[in-house]
Amino acid sequence: MIRSVRHFAKVAKLSVLTGLVAGLSLVGSSAVAQADYPNKPIRLIVGFAPGGGSDLIARLVAVKLAPVLGQPVIVENKPGAGSNLGAEIALKSPPDGYTLFLSAASYTVNPSFYKLPFDSGTDMTPIALLARGPFIITTNKDFPVKTLKELVELAKASPGKYSYATSGTGSITQLATEYFNEIAGIKLLHVPYKGTSPALTDTVAGHTNIVFGTVASTLPLVKSNQLKALAVTTPARLAALPDVPTVKEAGYPQYEVTNWHGIIAPKGVPVAIQQKLNKAINQVLQDKEMEKTLTSDGLTAAALTPEEFGALLKSEIARWGAVAKSRGLSIK
The missing domain is CATH 3.40.190.150 (Bordetella uptake gene, domain 1)
Incomplete structure (x- = not known):
């Protein structure tokens, strides 16, 4: 019986030591792998x-x-x-x-x-x-507003009459626009598209009125006078559009979207x-x-x-x- 207990203790001790050695080996391997990182694509x-x-x-x-x-x-x-x-x-x-x-x-x-x-x-x-970077708040070139304040006044006078286009339901541009709607106290009709390009195309054509667009996709349309820029959504103005105010400057200091x-x-x-x-x-x-x-x-x-x-x-x-x-x- 005593021999069995001693034998069990010896086996247990060896198991613990083996585990410790294995653990130290893994730690060592992990440290080497991190130091060697990256060693493949x-x-x-x-x-x-x-x-x-x-x-x-x-x-x-x-x-x-x-x-x-x-x-x-x-x-x-x-x-x-x-x-x-x-x-x-x-x-x-x-x-x-x-x-x-x-x-x-x-x-x-x-x-x-x-x-x-x-x-x-x-x-x-x-x-x-x-x-x-910012989103640029734009309208169709013939839309009867020149400033963000004018857009808000028009939308307040006719809730749900005017529409905004996005790249789809659940997109960042939908959230950015709805966030502005909430702060400004207006209601715009959401028209989702399957992508940014058709949303911009229909706004240029006048089928929708407003679009919050990325700079890369929207700036060329503003520069070519196909869309009218009212504001940018970041705290600082866009260097490419120095005369376009930020949403904060336009009268909504709590609004900022990047x-x-x-x-x-x-x-x-x-x-x-x-x-x-x-x-x-x-x-x-x-x-x-x-x-x-x-x-x-x-x-x-x-x-x-x-x-x-x-x-x-x-x-x-x-x-x-x-x-x-x-x-x-x-x-x-």
């Missing part, structure tokens, strides 16, 4: 089709980031379900830093409209913010890899060619720490959730 998933604003930013960043990291950064387009398909693929990948996701402002809107197979606020590792892009990764990416990626991306954002390209699209580079970017994501998810709830918005 990185994929950057985009939840939209090729050719759009998110795709273009992703490819620009990928080209500049590859030589900094010493490995190729391969852009993969996984469009579908308002970018949720790509987000799911990325966030359910191993948290090793080799799969990243190009998140747009729509990422923080989607939880308000979709039943997602992941938690947008917690099932991710924030890496870096890339760029920020169109942004950033990079996130699956939950659990080691801090060392998170910090290395953030540092590399922020270095890329200082590139003169990068800055020039972003500026031409009405965007500005926006370097943040992972913690700052994470806080932004969570605050935006909360804000758009509140707007969707107060305005009774849903995808039917």
